[in-house]
């Protein structure tokens with residue numbers, strides 16, 4: 418199976434005059450076309466939050482219009498830029514409740530747990546005792562089965578200080594929960610707007626590639642807030658029942674695959 422990860426699409430109302438640094442909506446449109454053109458189609462699309470830009474009127478309608486051509490099911494999570502209530506209406510997901518847009522879904526024998534880390538009107542990620550209890554229960558329910566966890570806010574320090582200010586709170590408690598549930602095989606996050614890999618108590622943990630602007634890589638102390646227009650894309654996480662391999666697909670770069678001359682000569 419292949420889990421495609423779209424993240425931080427930051428869709429705007431097409432009429433918006435809000436400041437933007439790239440063509441947010443155009444880039445999602447290109448990502449959707451690329452996903453639909455994958456030779457091996459994804460089994461499901463994991464959308465790890467900040468799907469809309471600023472919960473302004475019309476953003477969610479535009480998001481739905483842009484995602485509508487996708488063939489695989491979309492597993493959506495909120496980010497700090499999304500409106501929880503609107504997302505709840507827009508996506509047909511087994512949300513935990515009004516105040517917790519967490520969910521559990523099984524896809525071809527893989528248990529996917531989506532953890533809502535958002536707090537209305539706040540930018541940081543929250544892992545309060547209510548969410549801790551929900552996650553412990555959810556992981557108890559999937560014990561013994563291959564399970565992955567998806568969430569918007571990264572539960573680790575990236576070294577990019579101004580982004581780390583909004584990372585998941587109580588990350589050590591979160592790590593304790595992961596350590597107590599060895600059937601969690603991967604953790605997929607968003608929010609950082611650049612691809613990052615680490616491990617939480619040995620569990621491979623990654624941040625997806627945003628389809629919009631990226632955060633400039635600067636891990637010096639008190640580094641300034643800087644944005645960079647790196648190539649956008651998405652990731653394709655392959656799982657064969659035992660092993661994971663994650664690929665990154667860049668889009669909208671103008672580059673096409675070609676066969677090098679040595680391969681033609683050898684062929």
Ligand SMILES: [Fe+2]
Pocket residue numbers: 425427466467496498608610
């Ligand atoms: Fe974002």
Ligand SMILES: [Fe+2]
Pocket residue numbers: 467496497498569607608609
């Ligand atoms: Fe975010």
